[in-house]
Amino acid sequence: MAFGTQDDTDEVMNEINMTPFVDIMLVLLIIFIVTVPVMRHAVTVELPRASNQPLLAPPQSIRLAVDAQGQFFWDDAAVGETELAQRLAQAAAQSPQPELQISGDKAVRYERVAMAMAMVQRAGLRTIGFVTEPASP
Secondary structure: OOOOOOOOOOOOOOOOOHHHHHHHHHHHHHHHHHHHHHHHOOOOOOEEEOOOOOOOOOOOOOEEOOOOOOOOOEEEEEOOOHHHHHHHHHHHOOOOOOOEEEEEOOOOOOOHHHHHHHHHHHOOOOOEOOOOOOOOO
16 A cells, blocks of 8 residues: 555656756845845945056167177177176166166176176166077977
8 A cells, every 4th residue: 555646657757857946046146136236335435546647668678698708798789897887877767767688698607697687786777687598399
């Protein structure tokens, strides 16, 4: 004797009941509709006004190279240490400061490249890049 209305067939239910899913989605939709306007106007902040002027010309870049013999080259022109220090000081005084790109020959002593970096630091240049070549596979 069986209670209830159960069929004698034990078939698998191959449909998903979508009603709970739709109920959850509607509840979430209502929550978002209510909370988004509250979140948007939660805090009123008066931001300060600032005037900025766009750069008329991008800052120039200077190439400083150290060859295998340890000689300095300022944009492909050979310079001595005193002239290099003067040019670095002039470049540091510019507004905006130019970007300095240092490239050193792989055969040069590290001392010469370190000397160039120390001169750049003493001059006050802030943007320095190192130029390298990608390794061959």
